[in-house]
Amino acid sequence: MNELRTIRAKSGTNQEGTSAHNRRVIIEAIRLNGPLSRADLARATRLTKQTVSNLIENLEADGLVASEDVVRRGRGQPSTPYRLVAEGAFALGVQIDRELTRVVAVDFLGREAARAVANLPPGDPVEGSRVILRLVEKVRADLVARIPVSAHRLTGLGIAMPGPFGLEPAGDDPWMMGKWQAFPLLETLAAGTGLDVSLQNDATACATAERMNGAADGLDHVVCLYLGYGIGAGLILGGELYTGSNRNAGEIGMVLFSRGGAVLPLEHRASLASLFQRLGLDTATTDAYETVERLTREGDPRILDWLEGAATDLRQAVHMVETIFDPQTVLLTGSAPQPLAERLFAAVFPLLPSNAERPGRTIARFQLGTMDPWAVALGAAADPIRRAFDPVFSAILKEAT
Amino acid sequence: MNELRTIRAKSGTNQEGTSAHNRRVIIEAIRLNGPLSRADLARATRLTKQTVSNLIENLEADGLVASEDVVRRGRGQPSTPYRLVAEGAFALGVQIDRELTRVVAVDFLGREAARAVANLPPGDPVEGSRVILRLVEKVRADLVARIPVSAHRLTGLGIAMPGPFGLEPAGDDPWMMGKWQAFPLLETLAAGTGLDVSLQNDATACATAERMNGAADGLDHVVCLYLGYGIGAGLILGGELYTGSNRNAGEIGMVLFSRGGAVLPLEHRASLASLFQRLGLDTATTDAYETVERLTREGDPRILDWLEGAATDLRQAVHMVETIFDPQTVLLTGSAPQPLAERLFAAVFPLLPSNAERPGRTIARFQLGTMDPWAVALGAAADPIRRAFDPVFSAILKEAT
DNA sequence: CTTATTAAGTCAAATGTCTTGACTTAACTG
DNA sequence: CAGTTAAGTCAAGACATTTGACTTAATAAG
Numbered sequence: 001m002n003e004l005r006t007i008r009a010k011s012g013t014n015q016e017g018t019s020a021h022n023r024r025v026i027i028e029a030i031r032l033n034g035p036l037s038r039a040d041l042a043r044a045t046r047l048t049k050q051t052v053s054n055l056i057e058n059l060e061a062d063g064l065v066a067s068e069d070v071v072r073r074g075r076g077q078p079s080t081p082y083r084l085v086a087e088g089a090f091a092l093g094v095q096i097d098r099e100l101t102r103v104v105a106v107d108f109l110g111r112e113a114a115r116a117v118a119n120l121p122p123g124d125p126v127e128g129s130r131v132i133l134r135l136v137e138k139v140r141a142d143l144v145a146r147i148p149v150s151a152h153r154l155t156g157l158g159i160a161m162p163g164p165f166g167l168e169p170a171g172d173d174p175w176m177m178g179k180w181q182a183f184p185l186l187e188t189l190a191a192g193t194g195l196d197v198s199l200q201n202d203a204t205a206c207a208t209a210e211r212m213n214g215a216a217d218g219l220d221h222v223v224c225l226y227l228g229y230g231i232g233a234g235l236i237l238g239g240e241l242y243t244g245s246n247r248n249a250g251e252i253g254m255v256l257f258s259r260g261g262a263v264l265p266l267e268h269r270a271s272l273a274s275l276f277q278r279l280g281l282d283t284a285t286t287d288a289y290e291t292v293e294r295l296t297r298e299g300d301p302r303i304l305d306w307l308e309g310a311a312t313d314l315r316q317a318v319h320m321v322e323t324i325f326d327p328q329t330v331l332l333t334g335s336a337p338q339p340l341a342e343r344l345f346a347a348v349f350p351l352l353p354s355n356a357e358r359p360g361r362t363i364a365r366f367q368l369g370t371m372d373p374w375a376v377a378l379g380a381a382a383d384p385i386r387r388a389f390d391p392v393f394s395a396i397l398k399e400a401t
Numbered sequence: 402m403n404e405l406r407t408i409r410a411k412s413g414t415n416q417e418g419t420s421a422h423n424r425r426v427i428i429e430a431i432r433l434n435g436p437l438s439r440a441d442l443a444r445a446t447r448l449t450k451q452t453v454s455n456l457i458e459n460l461e462a463d464g465l466v467a468s469e470d471v472v473r474r475g476r477g478q479p480s481t482p483y484r485l486v487a488e489g490a491f492a493l494g495v496q497i498d499r500e501l502t503r504v505v506a507v508d509f510l511g512r513e514a515a516r517a518v519a520n521l522p523p524g525d526p527v528e529g530s531r532v533i534l535r536l537v538e539k540v541r542a543d544l545v546a547r548i549p550v551s552a553h554r555l556t557g558l559g560i561a562m563p564g565p566f567g568l569e570p571a572g573d574d575p576w577m578m579g580k581w582q583a584f585p586l587l588e589t590l591a592a593g594t595g596l597d598v599s600l601q602n603d604a605t606a607c608a609t610a611e612r613m614n615g616a617a618d619g620l621d622h623v624v625c626l627y628l629g630y631g632i633g634a635g636l637i638l639g640g641e642l643y644t645g646s647n648r649n650a651g652e653i654g655m656v657l658f659s660r661g662g663a664v665l666p667l668e669h670r671a672s673l674a675s676l677f678q679r680l681g682l683d684t685a686t687t688d689a690y691e692t693v694e695r696l697t698r699e700g701d702p703r704i705l706d707w708l709e710g711a712a713t714d715l716r717q718a719v720h721m722v723e724t725i726f727d728p729q730t731v732l733l734t735g736s737a738p739q740p741l742a743e744r745l746f747a748a749v750f751p752l753l754p755s756n757a758e759r760p761g762r763t764i765a766r767f768q769l770g771t772m773d774p775w776a777v778a779l780g781a782a783a784d785p786i787r788r789a790f791d792p793v794f795s796a797i798l799k800e801a802t
Numbered sequence: 803c804t805t806a807t808t809a810a811g812t813c814a815a816a817t818g819t820c821t822t823g824a825c826t827t828a829a830c831t832g
Numbered sequence: 833c834a835g836t837t838a839a840g841t842c843a844a845g846a847c848a849t850t851t852g853a854c855t856t857a858a859t860a861a862g
Contacts, residue, residue, distance in 0.1 A: 007437070007445035008619055009430035010640070010792045012423040012452070014849055015416070015819050021797070022413040022820090029410030036408070039839055044408035046799040049840065051413070051820055075830040076838025164756045218409055221646040233725070237643055239411070244727025245622040248756045254724045256717055256753070258659030316657055323655045324634070324725060326645025352657070355565045355649045391411045393794040396422070398447040415820050416848050423848090440810055450811065452849055476859045477809025807860075817850070826841075832834095 010397060017396040019055070022047060024391035026055050027064065030084050031109075032218045035068050037079030056082055063149075064088040064108065064389075084108055089153050089388065092139060092195070093381025094132055095202065095374075096161040096180065098122060098229070099284060102377040103135045105143040108389075110212035110382045114142040115374065122284070125183035133192040140193075156196035156384030157189060160205035160376045162230060164248040198383050202226060203250055204243060205379030206333045207234025210369050211241075212382045214331075221327040224369065225252075225317065227334030227344075228376075229283075230267045233321060234333075240392050255320070257313055270313040272336060275306050289373075293337035303340070311347035318348065318366055322356040330356075333369035341371040411798060418797040420456070423448060425792035427456055428465065431485050432510075433619045436469050438480030457483060464554075465489040465509065485509055490554050490789065493540060493596065494782025495533055496603065496775075497562040497581065499523060499630070500685060503778040504536045506544040509790075511613035511783045515543035516775065523685070526584035534593040541594075557597035557785030558590060561606035561777045563631060565649040599784050603627060604651055605644060606780030607734045608635025611770050612642075613783045615732075622728040625770065626653075626718065628735030628742075629777075631668045634722060635734075641793050656721070658714055671714040673737060676707050690774075694738035704741070712748035719749065719767055723757040734770035742772040 022045065029044040030036050036044065041052045059065040065082045072078045089108040094101060099122055105114040116135050120128045136157065144151055162177055190197040200208070203226035210216040210224055216236055224234035233250035235242040243249050253267030268274060272292075279295070279302055281288040295303050318330050332345050345368045356365045372378075423446065430445040431437055437445065442453045460466040466483045473479045490509040495502060500523055506515040517536050521529045537558065545552055563578055591598040601609070604627035611617040611625055617637055625635035634651035636643040644650050654668030669675060673693075680696065680703055682689040696704050719731050733746050746769045757766045773779075 007430065007441060008433045009445040010426050012426045012446040012448040012849095013419050013797075014448075015419065015817085015847095016849095018414050018416065018419050018848095019819060025411050025413045029408065032409045037839075040408060044410040045413040047413040047415075048821060050822085050842090053840070054819080072829065074838085075828095075836065077826090077828045077840065079839060166759055167756060168758075168760055237638060238641070240639070242638060245729045246727050246756075246759065248727040249725065251724055251727070251756055254756065255721050258664075261662065263659075320656050320721075321725075323652055324650065324722075326647055326650040326652070328646045355568060355647075355652055355655065357569075358567055358647065359569055393797075396414075396794075396797060413820095416818095416846085417820095419819095420848060438810075449850060451813090451851085454811070455848080473858065475809085476807065476857095478811065478855090478857045480810060803862100805860100805862085807858100809858085810856080812855070813853085815851085817848105819847090819849105821846070822844085824842085827839080829836100829838085831836075 012398060013396045014398065017398065021391055021396045022051065023055055023059060024389055024395060026052065026059065027084065027389050028391050030065065030082060035081035035083040037071070037081050039079060040081075062088070086111065087147055087149065087153075089155050089385060090143060090147075091155045091381045091384040092136060092157045092193075093205075093377045093379070093383070094136065094157065094159045094189070095205070095377035095380055096120070096128075096132070096159065098177065101128070101132050101135060102374060103132070103139045104374065104377045104381050105139050106378060106381040106385065108385065110209070110378065110385065112374070112378060113146065114139045115377075116142075123179050125180045125185065128180070129183070129185065129188045129192070132189065136189075136193055154195060155388045156198060157193055158205070158380035158383035159185065159189065159197060159199045160202045160380035161199070162228070163201035163232065164251050165199070165201070166246055166248070196384065198387065200243060200247065200380065200383060201232060201251070202228055202376045203232030203234040204241060205234070205376045205383065206370075207236055207379065208241065208382045208386060209375045209379030210234075210331055210333060211236060212379070212386070215329070215367050215369050216331060219328045219363075221325065222329055222331060223321040223325050223327045224331045224333055225314070225321070227270065227272065227332065227336055227341075229271060229273045231271045231317075235325070237325065241386075252317060252321070255317075257316060259309075259313070266313055266317055270310040270317065272334075274310070275303075278302055278306050289337060292340055296337060296340045296343065307340075307343055307347050311344055314344065315348050315352055319352040319354050322354045322365065326355065329363045330366050331369035332366065333375065334371055335373045335376070336371055338371055341368065413799060414797045415799065418799065422792055422797045423452065424456055424460065425790055425796060427453065427460065428485065428790050429792050431466065431483060436482035436484040438472070438482050440480060441482075463489070487512065488548055488550065488554075490556050490786060491544060491548075492556045492559060492782045492785035493537060493594075494559045494561065494606075494778045494780070494784070495537065495590070496606070496778035496781055497521070497529075497533070497560065499578065502529070502533050502536060503775060504533070504540045505775065505778045505782050506540050507779060507782040507786065509786065511610070511779065511786065513775070513779060514547065515540045516778070517543070524580050526581045526586065529581070530584070530586065530589045530593070533590065537590075537594055555596060556789045557599060558594055559606070559781035559784035560586065560590065560598060560600045561603050561781035562600070563629070564602035564633065565652050566600070566602070567647050567649070597785065599788065601644065601648065601781065601784060602633060602652070603629055603777045604633030604635040605642060606635070606777045606784065607771075608637055608780065609642065609783045609787060610776045610780030611635075611732055611734060612637060613780070613787070616730070616768050616770050617732060620729045620764075622726065623730055623732060624722040624726050624728045625732045625734055626715070626722070628671065628673065628733065628737055628745075630672060630674045632672045632718075636726070638726065642787075653718060653722070656718075658717060660710075660714070667714055667718055671711040671718065673735075675711070676704075679703055679707050690738060693741055697738060697741045697744065708744055708748050712745055715745070716749050716753055720753040720755050723755045723766065727756065730764045731767050732770035733767065734776065735772055736774045736777070737772055739772050742769065
C-alpha cells in the first residue's frame with residue numbers, strides 16, 4: 001500500500017568487515033614497508049600480536065604472504081619477516097585509446113606479467129570490443145601458460161579510457177571517443193571475459209600506477225597530472241582514489257585558462273594533441289610519438305615554442321591544484337616521449353609561489369613521474385588488485401543485496 | 402641499538418570499532434530520513450533487526466534517541482519510530498574574524514542553543530584569546546543555565562578562522578591574521594576550556610553547516626563556495642569533509658585568474674574585501690555590512706560594476722570546481738548581505754557549459770546556500786558533533802596510543 | 803466474527819573475531 | 833652462565849553480530 005521508501009544511510013558492518021579490513025591493513029603495511037615480522041605488524045596496525053598471527057596464518061594459507069629467512073636483531077627471539085607473494089593475485093588491464101588498445105596482466109605487486117597491443121578501428125566500439133576481447137584472451141592465455149596457478153586468482157579486469165564519461169555526445173568529437181562512451185562497454189567485456197570489470201579515466205589509472213609502485217606510494221594526498229592527447233588529473237585524496245560523483249573528477253583539461261586575451265581550455269596548449277597539431281602531425285598515419293622524440297632531440301623551434309606555452313600553462317595548473325587540493329606533492333605523468341617530458345618538466349620551474357611552499361616541507365612540490373606509455377594499462381590492471389586488497393572504507397561496509 | 406623504525410600503515414579495527422561505526426550509521430540514518438523504526442533501520446543499514454535493537458537500546462540509554470508515538474502502517478505489528486534527541490549532545494563553536502569573534506553553542510541537531518559576539522583587538526591574539534575564552538565561558542554558562550543536563554554532554558569546541566594555515570607570515574598581511582596563525586591557539590583554548598578543540602577554515606565550517614541542516618545534507622560530493630572577506634571552498638568529497646594534507650584544501654581565493662591581460666587571484670575581484678575596497682569602506686570604522694546592504698538596494702553603480710566583475714569570475718570558478726571535482730552540486734554561501742548575495746547569485750547565470758551538464762541531472766548545478774553571518778560559527782560548532790557521531794572511516798580505526 | 807496473513811520486534815543460543823595474560827623460545831649482554 | 837629482552841604461541845575469555853524460533857499486534861479476506 002505504502003510506496004517503498006528509499007532510505008538513505010551508509011551500511012553497517014560486522015565481524016566479517018572487521019577481519020576483512022585487518023587483512024587489508026596487514027597487506028598494506030607489508031607493501032609500504034617491505035617484509036615485516038608479526039611483531040612489527042602488530043605495532044604498525046595496533047592489532048595484538050595474536051590477531052596478527054591469526055591473520056598471517058590465514059594470508060599464508062591463501063598464498064598472499066610468505067615467510068622469509070629469520071632475522072636476528074639484537075636481544076630477544078629472532079623475528080620472521082613476511083613478504084607479499086607476487087603470484088598471490090593477478091588482474092588484467094585494458095587501455096582504450098583512439099587508435100590502439102593495450103592489454104596487460106599484472107601480479108599482486110602490480111608488476112607486469114604479460115602484455116599485448118593492437119590497433120583499434122577508430123570510432124567503432126562494436127568491432128573494437130571484439131578486438132579487445134581477443135587481446136584479453138591472448139594475454140590471459142599467456143599469463144596462464146607462464147604461471148599455471150593463476151586461473152582462479154584473477155581479481156578482475158580494469159579498463160582505462162579518456163573521459164569525461166556519461167555526457168551527451170558533443171558535436172565536435174575530434175578523438176572519436178564519443179561512440180565508445182555510448183557503447184555498453186563494461187557489460188560487453190564483463191560478459192565476454194566472465195570477470196569483474198571496472199572503469200576509470202586514463203589520468204586516474206596513471207595515478208593508480210604511481211600509487212602501486214611509483215612516487216605516490218604511501219602518500220595520502222597526491223595530484224597526478226597526466227599529459228596525454230589531452231590533460232587530466234588523477235586524484236589521491238585522503239589515501240583513496242577520488243573520482244567524483246560521476247567518475248569525471250580531475251578532468252582539468254577543460255578548465256578555462258586565459259592567454260593573450262582569449263579564454264581557452266587548458267588542454268588547448270598543454271596537451272600532446274596541441275603539439276601534434278602545431279607540428280601538423282596526423283596521429284593516424286604517422287608515428288607521431290617517434291617524430292616528436294626526434295624533433296625534440298633536434299631542438300626543433302616549433303617544439304621549443306610549444307614547450308614554452310605548455311610550461312606556462314602547466315605552471316599555472318600546478319599552482320591551481322596545489323591551491324585547491326593542498327596535496328603532499330604533484331606529479332607530472334603521461335605518455336610523452338621521455339626527452340620531451342623532461343624538458344617540459346624542467347621548463348615548469350620556477351614554480352609559482354603557493355600555499356604549498358611551507359616551512360618544513362620534505363617532499364618536492366612537483367615531481368616527474370612515469371611517462372611509460374604502458375602506465376595507463378598497468379594502472380587499469382592494478383585497480384582490481386587495489387579494490388580487492390587495499391584498506392578502504394567501502395571494504396568494511398556490508399555489501400548491497 | 403637499532404633505531405626505532407617508523408612503520409607506515411592504517412591501523413586495524415576490532416569489535417569496538419564495529420559497534421562504534423554501527424551506532425554512527427544508525428544516527429546518520431535517522432538524521433537523514435527523519436524518525437525510523439527499528440525495522441526501517443535494519444533495512445537502511447543492512448544490519449539485523451536484533452543488532453539494531455541492541456544499538457537503539459544503547460542509544461536510548463545514552464539519551465541520543467527517543468521513541469515517538471506508535472505508527473500503524475497497514476498489516477503487521479505497528480512500528481515505533483525513533484528520533485534524535487536534540488539535547489543528547491552539544492558543542493561550542495568559535496568564529497575568529499579580523500575584528501570580531503562569534504561564539505555559539507549548538508545541540509545534537511546542529512541548532513543554535515546560545516550565542517555571543519564580541520570585538521577582537523586586531524592582530525593581538527594574546528588579548529584576543531582572552532576575549533574568546535571569556536565569551537566561551539559566557540555561552541557555556543548560558544547553555545547550562547538553559548539546559549541543566551548538558552555539562553558532560555559537551556563534545557568539544559570547534560574553531561573556524563580564515564586560512565591558509567601553517568605558512569610563513571607573508572609580508573603583506575592586510576587582514577592581520579598572520580599573528581593569529583603563529584599563535585598556539587588550539588593549545589590555549591584547550592587549556593582554557595578543558596574541551597577537545599578542532600580547527601578548520603571558515604569555508605569548511607560553512608560547508609559543515611550546510612551539511613548539517615542545509616542544502617548539502619545527504620549529499621556526498623559538494624563544493625561549497627564561501628564568499629567572505631576572501632573566497633574559499635568547503636569540500637565534501639565522498640561523504641566526508643576534505644581538508645587536504647595541511648587543512649588548506651579549497652583556498653581557491655588564491656587561484657590565479659586572468660582578467661584583461663593581468664593575472665590576479667580570484668579573490669581580487671570575487672570577495673567582499675574587493676567590494677569594500679571599491680566602495681572605499683573601512684571595515685574597522687564603518688558598518689560595512691549595512692552600508693553594502695543599503696547601497697545594493699539603492700542600485701549604486703559601483704555595486705553593479707563590482708557585481709559584474711565578481712559574477713564573471715565566479716562563473717568561471719563554478720566551472721573550475723565542477724570540472725575538477727565533479728560534484729553533485731555547487732553552493733554559494735558566505736556572509737554577504739542577502740540582497741547582494743541574491744543579485745550575485747543571479748548574475749552568475751547562465752553558467753558556462755561544463756561536464757556537470759549531464760543528461761538526467763536532478764540536482765541544480767549551482768544553488769544559493771546560507772548567507773547567515775553566523776553560519777561559520779554554527780559550522781565550527783557542528784564539527785565536534787559530526788566528529789563524534791558521523792560514520793567516517795577514521796572512527797573505525799583503533800586510536801593512536 | 804473468525805481466520806489468515808503480514809510485519810515489528812524479542813529471546814536465547816551460536817558464531818566469529820579480537821583480547822588477555824601466562825608461557826615458551828631464542829637470542830644477546832655482562 | 834645467569835639475566836634480560838623480544839618474538840611468538842596457547843587457551844580461555846570477552847564482545848558484537850547472527851540465527852531461527854517465537855510473540856505481539858495490526859489489517860484483509862471470507
